[in-house]
Amino acid sequence: MRQRCLENKTENVERLIQECVGRSHSKRWIAEKTERLRELMEGWNRQRRSQSQTVALASMVVLLLEFDKQLSHLEQQMEALAMELPEVGLVKSIPGIGGKLAAAIVAELGNASQFQDAKQLVAYAGLDPGIYSSGKFTATSSRITKRGSKRLRRALYLAVQCGIRKADNRRLKEYYDKKRKEGKPYKVVVIACANKLLHHVYAILKKGEPYTH
Secondary structure, three states, rough: OHHHHHHHOOOHHHHHHHHHHHHOOOOHHHHHHHHHHHHHHHHHHHHHOOHHHHHHHHHHHHHHHHHHHHHHHHHHHHHHHHHHHHHHHHHOOOOOHHHHHHHHHHHHHOHHHHHOHHHHHHHHHHEEEEEEEOOOOEEEEEEOOOOHHHHHHHHHHHHHHHHHHHOOHHHHHHHHHHHHHHHOOOOHHHHHHHHHHHHHHHHHHHHHHOOOO
16 A cells, blocks of 8 residues: 555555455545545645655655564464463453453463452452542542553453444343443443453453353
8 A cells, every 4th residue: 555655556545445454444434544545645746856755765665564564473473372372262262352352461461360359450450440538538439540551451441342342242241231221421331341351351260261151
């Protein structure tokens, strides 16, 4: 895509973008990016530039493409190594959690035995609500503390969204629907689902047994 744009070969731009992103983005998103790319190319073609500038930019694009290739190779190696870990297989048994998310969760969590209970793990992830005390008065905030691992929280959020989007994780979807019917805001419910999901992760890792539906 980058090389073709540099050479001003932008026929079938929309099809090229579709091939690059697959099903990860909507048709509307692809159409917006196609229009934006065409606008940028029109501006690029109107600019005056020397041959040396074009050659230098082409060289940078070649380097960038090579870096992308090396990064993809490294990611494939990491995924292959992660699939050999029994913990990844256990977490992957939870509906809605694929190989990459399972590997990310295990990498951030480490050995589950280091946590005394699920609550301690929830606190590590920063998904526990903040508590404020003043004299005899104690109030609990609905906001999470966010003290722990950002990457673990992000992986859990994505796992929740995957689990409830197509109802892949029936138990989680039922819990989500129940909380939404109670009038809870979307973000609050997703955090609650991430908290619940982390309890499931902790349980299967401690027991060493796959998730049961």
